[in-house]
Amino acid sequence: MEHIDPEHHDGTSDATPGGERDKRRPGEVFFAGFLLIASVGLLWSAWGIENPFGPNGLSAPRSIPVAATLAMVISAAIIIFKTAKLPLDRSETLARDILPVTAVLFALFLIAYGVLLRPLGFLPTSALFLIVAIKLLSKRGWLWTLTVSLTSLIVIWLIFRIVFSVLMPAGIVPEAEFIQLFRGLIRGGMAQ
């Protein structure tokens, strides 16, 4: 039988083990170094937490933060030491296996979405996002892309608005008026 490949990233595991056990992936040391520096910074910050009501004893507000960040610093140091000892996995490259262009691009899309959400509103921003994203990933025709993305957007919007009553920023689309109009139409229809 075939081997279950943990690298498929099929959502099969919360901790999709990165790469091979006895090899170091590209950028792994760098990431571990980042974690170590960030942990030291957080430990510094945790040490600075002052108890406004008394001495900084064992029950002070700083105790758990200091303990947690200290554990982070120690484990990050062990991780960086262990990782640096492993041989680099030559079969992988940073650009292909860790940070491919699509992943970077999508991260940027998501940030752009966050920036545009307030001013443009939920419907236009999401439509833009879905159309661009689906077009890019599926590489299919415009008609297919538009149909799929707009249909799913409408379904999602209906579910949110009606089932979950989630209010997203309306932006440039007069959503409330739409709904009011529909309600009016339905009520009008019922009255007849």
Add this chain to the structure above:
Amino acid sequence: MTAFMDFLTVFTQPELLLLVGLGTFAGIYVGAIPGLSVTMAVSILISFTFSWDVYPAISLMIGIYMGGVYGGSRTAILLNIPGAPSAIATALDGYPMAKRGEAGTAIGVTTVMSIIGGFVGIGVLALAAPLVSDFALRFQPRDYMLLAILGILLVGSLSQGSLVKGIFAGALGIAIGAVGRDPLTFAERFTFDFQLLEGGISFIAVMIGMFGVSEALLQLHHVNKDAVRQKISRIVPSLSTVKKHLPLSLQTSSIGVIIGALPGTGGDIAALMAYDHAKRVTKNPERPFGDGAMEGLVAPETANNAAVGGAFIPMMTLGIPGDAVTAIMIGALFIHGLNPGPMLMIDQPDMFWFIVGCLVMANIFMLIFGLTGIKLFTRIVEMPRSVLIPLIMLLSIVGAYAVNNSITDVYWMLGFGVFGYFMRHYGYPLGPVILGVILSRLLDDNWRRAIISEQEDLGRFFAGIFSSPLSLVLFVSVILIFVSQTPLWTKAKARIFSKERPRA
């Protein structure tokens, strides 16, 4: 008697019934579609059901949870891709069966066995939880503290990958949970003088980022992988097949409940242990294990569903989650103003019995949906990833925004999404982060309570631990996990692990 009435709540209200059904249905698909995980679905759902009443919200989430654990087996059988971690062992024999054209039988047996396992788990939950919560009333603050640490450490050490990375992840979670003003002294912690940080970081944003966006970003690596079509015929298994495997299924269900009830261990470990057990006790399988043995399906599927009931025991009685999904369920209960722990069973026993009722209902729905709708199923699972990934991302953003109507939460969510993406790539487990965030407050409160009651004297604190059997057991377990990191233990563990996962 009132307990029984509370248990029946879900059966008497059509709306709740419908929600459990919907949840189970959705859960089966979420669990089955590779790339969607139950953790992801429940974390996103919390934010949407935020404004609901507690009963409907819980109904929906329990359905998803139960259905999801079962749904993972579908793709494990059909595509050799376990849709959820708890279905890893199912693929070992399920996929060979499907290759021989017995996919229908495999799915049928899996369904029935999941339900048997599910009921055993629920039964044990209903019997054991009241007892455990009585016992838990005697827990000292230091015991809670030790339990929380134990849970985080176990989740870190049992997930594949190294314990050090698990410890880092857990500690990070505790630190994230501590951000904001300290509830006791109002001291600012990790706020860096930003007003934005005073209220803390929304744990929902952390969850959705780590389990939604980071997963979606990873999926981008595999956009073009095609699904395989399988012809499926008869799926309802014959009574004789079920009868034949009943003894084994009861044994493996018990394994499932026990493993599920331990803090830090969930359905995935239970399934692997049960598989191992089945291999040892089955003397003459019709086919060898790994080659399509029916027993190889029965064992993991009963165990992982039984583990659901088991996992609810520490969650409901102690407030200590067993794994990432139960951590998120605890988050959901928090949001709806409930406080899982021994007091929940005393103050709001109705809630407990309602949850038991929901679990039973979800199990029944699982049988219905499991044995029907297979055509629809194959179509939905074939949904192209090029559509799925953008949709997950969109849902994650909306989910993060919806809780507090705050764009800051969206940025936190995105930040943790990107961070989680790297963590996954480099083999850092994400489960302990979530457990840490959820348990941070409990840990902090109980540590301070414990140390204040010992007049801030560490010597007295340890003397207290050594004078109470319970504290001592917990303390020794925590120490053992650390000892297990020494090279000698790692070797022993490698030997055990290679036994558990024969060819994986």
